[in-house]
Amino acid sequence: MKLVITEKNDAAQQIARLLCSVGKPKADKVYNTPVYRFTVDGEEWVTIGLRGHILAPDFPTELKFDKKLGWYAVSQDGEMLPADVPDGLARPPYESKRKPFLKDGIDIKGWKVPSLPYLVWAPIEKLPAEKEIIRALKNLAKKADSVVIGTDFDREGELIGSDALAMVRDVAPDVPVSRARYSAFTKAEIDHAFNNLVELDQNLADAGESRQYIDLIWGAALTRYLTMAKFGGFGNVRSAGRVQTPTLALVVERERERLAFKPEDYWVISGEAAPQGAGEEDAFKISHSAGRFADEQAAATAFAHVEGASTGTVTSVVKKSRTQRPPTPFNTTSLQAAAAAEGISPARTMRIAESLYMDGLISYPRVDNTVYPRSLDLRATVKAISGVPQYAPACRELLSREKLTATRGKTETTDHPPIYPTAAADPTKLEPAQWKLYNLIARRFLATLSDPAVIEGTKIEIDVAGEPFQASGDVLKVAGFRAVYPFGLKKDEQLPALEQGDTVDVRDMQLEAKQTEPPARYSQGKLVQEMEKRGLGTKSTRASIIERLYQVKYFKGTPSGPIEPSQLGMAIIDALHEFAPRITTPDMTSELEEDMTHVAEGADTQDQVVYHSRALLAGMLDALIEHKDDLGDAISDAVTADAKVGTCPKCGKDLVMKTSAKTRGSFIGCMGWPDCDVTYPVPSGVRVSPLEGEAAVCPECGAPRIKCQPFRQKAYEVCVNPKCPTNYEPDLKVGECSVCAAAGRHGDLIAHKSEKSGKRFIRCTNYEECGVSYPLPGRGKLEATGEVCEHCGAPIVVVQTARGPWRICVNMDCPSKEKKAASGRGRKGASSSTKKTTAKKSTSTKKSSSKK
DNA sequence: GCAAGGTC
Numbered sequence: 001m002k003l004v005i006t007e008k009n010d011a012a013q014q015i016a017r018l019l020c021s022v023g024k025p026k027a028d029k030v031y032n033t034p035v036y037r038f039t040v041d042g043e044e045w046v047t048i049g050l051r052g053h054i055l056a057p058d059f060p061t062e063l064k065f066d067k068k069l070g071w072y073a074v075s076q077d078g079e080m081l082p083a084d085v086p087d088g089l090a091r092p093p094y095e096s097k098r099k100p101f102l103k104d105g106i107d108i109k110g111w112k113v114p115s116l117p118y119l120v121w122a123p124i125e126k127l128p129a130e131k132e133i134i135r136a137l138k139n140l141a142k143k144a145d146s147v148v149i150g151t152d153f154d155r156e157g158e159l160i161g162s163d164a165l166a167m168v169r170d171v172a173p174d175v176p177v178s179r180a181r182y183s184a185f186t187k188a189e190i191d192h193a194f195n196n197l198v199e200l201d202q203n204l205a206d207a208g209e210s211r212q213y214i215d216l217i218w219g220a221a222l223t224r225y226l227t228m229a230k231f232g233g234f235g236n237v238r239s240a241g242r243v244q245t246p247t248l249a250l251v252v253e254r255e256r257e258r259l260a261f262k263p264e265d266y267w268v269i270s271g272e273a274a275p276q277g278a279g280e281e282d283a284f285k286i287s288h289s290a291g292r293f294a295d296e297q298a299a300a301t302a303f304a305h306v307e308g309a310s311t312g313t314v315t316s317v318v319k320k321s322r323t324q325r326p327p328t329p330f331n332t333t334s335l336q337a338a339a340a341a342e343g344i345s346p347a348r349t350m351r352i353a354e355s356l357y358m359d360g361l362i363s364y365p366r367v368d369n370t371v372y373p374r375s376l377d378l379r380a381t382v383k384a385i386s387g388v389p390q391y392a393p394a395c396r397e398l399l400s401r402e403k404l405t406a407t408r409g410k411t412e413t414t415d416h417p418p419i420y421p422t423a424a425a426d427p428t429k430l431e432p433a434q435w436k437l438y439n440l441i442a443r444r445f446l447a448t449l450s451d452p453a454v455i456e457g458t459k460i461e462i463d464v465a466g467e468p469f470q471a472s473g474d475v476l477k478v479a480g481f482r483a484v485y486p487f488g489l490k491k492d493e494q495l496p497a498l499e500q501g502d503t504v505d506v507r508d509m510q511l512e513a514k515q516t517e518p519p520a521r522y523s524q525g526k527l528v529q530e531m532e533k534r535g536l537g538t539k540s541t542r543a544s545i546i547e548r549l550y551q552v553k554y555f556k557g558t559p560s561g562p563i564e565p566s567q568l569g570m571a572i573i574d575a576l577h578e579f580a581p582r583i584t585t586p587d588m589t590s591e592l593e594e595d596m597t598h599v600a601e602g603a604d605t606q607d608q609v610v611y612h613s614r615a616l617l618a619g620m621l622d623a624l625i626e627h628k629d630d631l632g633d634a635i636s637d638a639v640t641a642d643a644k645v646g647t648c649p650k651c652g653k654d655l656v657m658k659t660s661a662k663t664r665g666s667f668i669g670c671m672g673w674p675d676c677d678v679t680y681p682v683p684s685g686v687r688v689s690p691l692e693g694e695a696a697v698c699p700e701c702g703a704p705r706i707k708c709q710p711f712r713q714k715a716y717e718v719c720v721n722p723k724c725p726t727n728y729e730p731d732l733k734v735g736e737c738s739v740c741a742a743a744g745r746h747g748d749l750i751a752h753k754s755e756k757s758g759k760r761f762i763r764c765t766n767y768e769e770c771g772v773s774y775p776l777p778g779r780g781k782l783e784a785t786g787e788v789c790e791h792c793g794a795p796i797v798v799v800q801t802a803r804g805p806w807r808i809c810v811n812m813d814c815p816s817k818e819k820k821a822a823s824g825r826g827r828k829g830a831s832s833s834t835k836k837t838t839a840k841k842s843t844s845t846k847k848s849s850s851k852k
Numbered sequence: 853g854c855a856a857g858g859t860c
Contacts, residue, residue: 008859052858065853119854130859156858212857219855227853234853241855354860366859541856548855 001044003144004180005137005164007151009034009049010364014185015150016047019194033136046140050151054137055163056129057212059122059220119221120618124213126163134167141168141175149200150180150193152415155596158201159208165200184414186375206606207599213606214592214613215242221617222583225624226572230632232639238572239552242588243537244545245576248554249584250530251522252565252573261518266292267299271509273312273462273471275496278505282496286312286506289461289468296513303511305465312464314502320459323452326481328409329418330444331367332539333532338444339437340525341488345559346543352437353419361425362441366540367416370409376417378404378449385442387424394446394484407448420445440487447485454478458495464506471495521562534586535593553642557689571638575631580620640671645690645720646697646704651676655704657688668704668720680720683778686710691717700725727753734784734810735795737764739772749795751776751784762795762810774810791816 006012016025016036025038025047036047058064128134141147147168149161165177178197182189222240232238269288274280293299330338335353336346344352353365372378379399386395398404409418421442427435454477462469473493476482482489498504522530524546531542546563549555554569565573576584595612598604624631643656645668653672666688668680682688686708690696695717698705703721719726732751740747747766760776767773774794781800785807788795794811809816 010859050858051860054858057855059854152858160858208857212855215855215857217855221854223854237853239854243856358860538857540858545856 001046001140001144002040002146002148003140004045004047004148004150005161005168006047006049007052007157007160009051011150011152011185012036012047012049015190016045018185018187018190019045030136030139031132033133035136035140046144047150048137048140050133050137050160050164051130053156053160053163054128054130054133054167055126057124057126057209057216059119059216060125063119063122119224120217120614120621124216137164137167138171141172144168144172144175147172147175147177148180148194148197149177150182153181153183155204155208155211155600158204159212161200162202162205162209184373184375186373189414201600203602204600207596210599210606210609211592211596213610217610217614218242218583218617221621222576222580225621226575226635229628230636232636237552238568238635239548240572240576240583241545242583242592243531243541244548245573245583246534246586246588247527247531247536247545248549248565248569249573249577250534251527251549251555251563252570254519254522255565255570258518258521263515263517264294265296266294266514266516267296268292268512268514269299269303269306269467269509270512271306271464271469271506273469273504273506275498276311276503276505278496284471284473284493284495286462286464286469286471289470292514299511302467303509306467306469306506306509309465309506309509312462312469312504312506314460314498314500314504315463315468316459316461316500317498318459320457321454321477322457323454324480324482325452326407326447326450327444327485328407329370329372329420329448330441331370331409331411331418332365333368333528333542334370334409335365335419335441335444336528336543337525338440338487340523340528342436342440343560344433344437345524345547346528347547347559348433349437350543352434356425356434356438356441361421361423361438363418363420363422364416365419367413367418368411368539369413369416369418371412371418372406372408372420372448373414373417376420378406381420381422381445382449385421385424385445388427388442390427390439391442391446391484394450398446398449404449443485443487447481450481450484451478453480453482460495460498462504462506464509521564523562524559527563535589536586556642567638567641568635571634575624575634579623579627579631580617582616582620645688645706648672648676648678649702650678655680657682668706681722682720683708683718698724698726732784734762734797735786735788737766737770737772738788738793739770740764740766743770745769747772749774751797775812776810777808789814789816 004012004015006015012034013025013027013036016038019040020038021040023038025036028035028037030048033048038045147165149165151157151161151164161179168175168177177200179200180190180193180197182193219239219241222245223237226238226240227236268291271286272283273286274283288302290298290302293302328334332350336349339349340346350365353362356362357365382395382398382404385391386399419441421438425435425438425442427439430438456475456477457472458475459470459472462471473495474490475492475494527546528542531537531545532539536542537545546555547559549569550557550559553566554572556564556566573584582588595604595609599606599609640654640656643658644654645657646655647653648655648670651670651672653670653676655668655670655678658667658669666682666684668682670676670678672678680703689707691705691707696705697703698719698721701719701721701724703719703724705717705719707715707717721727733748734751735749737747737749745766747764747770749762749764749772751760751762753760760778762774762776764770764772776797777799783798783800783805785796785798789809789811792809792811792814794809794814796807796809799806799808
């Protein structure tokens with residue numbers, strides 16, 4: 001039996017399909033791992049797909065996190081474990097004159113705790129990361145007569161293959177092994193690769209492994225340093241890495257530019273014009289041809305001329321057509337950028353794309369390629385998605401053409417095609433976000449086959465009282481690809497038909513003082529593109545690295561909108577920039593690439609390159625340890641600044657977000673504690689951020705006002721003091737209790753607000769006897785209607801929401817709500833107290849309806 | 853409670 005090992009399941013399937021000479025490959029499973037069996041010239045073949053790397057590099061267990069000792073590197077009796085040191089080079093001594101750091105050298109129950117620099121020189125092991133796959137691989141290897149490594153044709157692929165080979169050798173030391181190198185899933189390419197098998201390139205694999213080691217050593221040592229320099233407690237890791245830190249530095253650098261930006265004053269003169277006697281709809285905006293006046297006096301003089309003007313004369317009308325080329329095919333980066341512009345973060349885009357790929361709706365989503373291969377049948381793909389009604393007209397038009405021509409992007413690789421739709425999707429069967437992304441991909445595909453758009457730009461110049469004014473507008477003349485791909489475009493602006501010499505009405509002349517704006521923050525999409533440009537990360541890792549920077553709170557808030565670094569993020573960059581500058585720039589990646597090339601070419605060994613990197617890090621760590629206290633203070637100051645939500649009305653110190661040690665819940669507390677005992681509750685389930693300026697202090701009670709961002713809902717601002725008049729609502733009678741009425745007594749249903757939790761609810765004045773209570777929405781002004789629900793007899797109230805009034809029956813278990821409840825929304829309100837009323841409700845409903 | 857790189 002011949003065993004073929006690929007990097008992923010998809011490749012195992014494709015290779016089986018392409019090499020199988022009779023019939024179709026048989027899909028099978030070995031311990032839950034899919035494999036594909038087929039025969040070639042009477043010989044039995046099996047392909048198995050790995051899941052990327054199956055081994056992970058790590059430090060020996062005694063150097064890993066320990067529940068009692070934390071991240072203090074440990075070795076028994078102080079014995080140092082030797083790292084691999086190249087011949088002729090000595091490992092530098094670490095017991096030098098360094099200051100103790102992290103309980104350096106302390107005895108704990110007979111174990112010595114060495115210093116952090118030890119980690120820099122520690123050996124690294126490779127441990128199984130995908131045990132199930134390794135088990136299946138070994139099982140097949142035992143039975144194999146020969147093995148072919150068919151992982152991706154790149155450095156990581158060679159490493160993944162080399163790790164797989166090590167696993168094979170565990171159980172089959174003598175089985176012949178060769179390597180197939182291919183870069184496209186076509187019959188010709190795969191045939192050629194398997195007819196011209198080569199040896200695994202151990203140098204290339206070693207180069208990849210050096211990358212793994214160096215990333216781990218730098219990442220682990222610096223992360224432990226930053227985290228322990230001022231221990232922030234559980235869940236407060238302060239990470240650093242070859243890619244994430246330079247990425248953070250990009251964002252911080254932009255923020256510094258914004259902070260250093262000195263806005264300059266300028267003035268603009270603008271107004272409205274319209275053809276004589278025309279209506280409001282034909283009015284268009286005109287502005288002074290000088291654009292921005294840097295000199296206020298000059299602007300005032302010009303404005304004085306036109307201020308009272310009521311007419312102007314058209315001095316020229318220039319029309320210019322321009323074509324807009326259709327967009328190029330999507331690769332990972334351009335998809336992430338386009339999706340980010342539609343409000344889906346790169347990380348989310350990749351999660352959704354993965355699910356669409358698994359459902360067979362789109363092609364493989366991790367690609368650099370932006371040129372459709374010849375083997376891709378464009379016409380069949382158009383046909384395949386023409387079943388989606390929204391695309392039918394565009395597909396029909398394309399299918400009527402004799403030949404389909406696609407645009408081409410700059411990057412051409414042949415391993416995978418650009419991202420395109422592989423089947424028609426049913427919008428009703430997809431999650432909204434899935435459909436949004438599928439729609440983007442499908443429309444992009446159709447756009448790449450469509451004609452250019454033609455836009456007619458019009459520039460009108462108008463003389464108003466001797467001052468030159470102008471207006472410009474764009475009109476889509478030929479829709480072309482824009483008919484099917486309306487993303488990322490400006491709105492059309494139609495100017496009325498005017499000719500030179502025409503007189504126009506002029507009104508609303510204004511002189512406005514403005515200021516120049518600082519450079520914009522990075523959007524998610526722009527940052528991914530910038531990372532690619534600077535060689536940071538890969539198509540598969542950039543999205544998750546940005547997400548990581550949010551997770552460790554170096555970026556503020558959650559991934560949506562422009563990226564703003566936190567004080568912590570800025571402090572981290574400041575500190576590393578001073579003492580370990582190498583980790584803060586993309587240079588480390590490019591130098592690593594050079595080293596890798598040397599290893600791959602055999603000019604250097606893995607040990608030499610890793611040793612060199614360890615030595616560089618050791619020097620920087622020396623400087624960092626030297627300044628440990630300064631750095632720890634800077635970090636904790638930054639964390640406090642990030643947590644600040646306002647100023648204490650009692651003692652004037654900072655009010656910060658705190659986490660209760662007991663309940664792990666959040667609350668707002670004064671930094672003056674224990675001298676000052678001011679605390680406020682925080683609404684649960686929302687993300688809280690401070691407000692700035694006047695909005696930050698409650699005019700009624702002086703407590704801070706904060707911004708609350710509920711999950712996927714509109715943000716609102718609120719005073720943190722629950723006793724503040726702005727939060728207090730007088731109890732409101734919303735109806736009479738039907739349960740009490742049925743029992744022959746009187747009970748009023750009153751809406752209350754809990755001072756403690758801020759939660760609102762309705763309770764009967766005879767609650768002790770009838771147990772009637774209903775939950776209410778947390779926010780929105782409440783109004784009584786006096787009406788009762790026709791289904792259950794509970795009172796109807798109106799809640800004023802941001803989207804307008806909302807009429808609801810307060811009974812969460814009302815039969816009229818059953819359908820909605822099944823679909824998910826608002827189920828949480830059905831607390832035990834409402835359930836209590838349910839049983840009684842059925843009887844009361846009958847009684848109250850019989851009363852009518 | 854460590855990075856970045858693969859992939860599910």
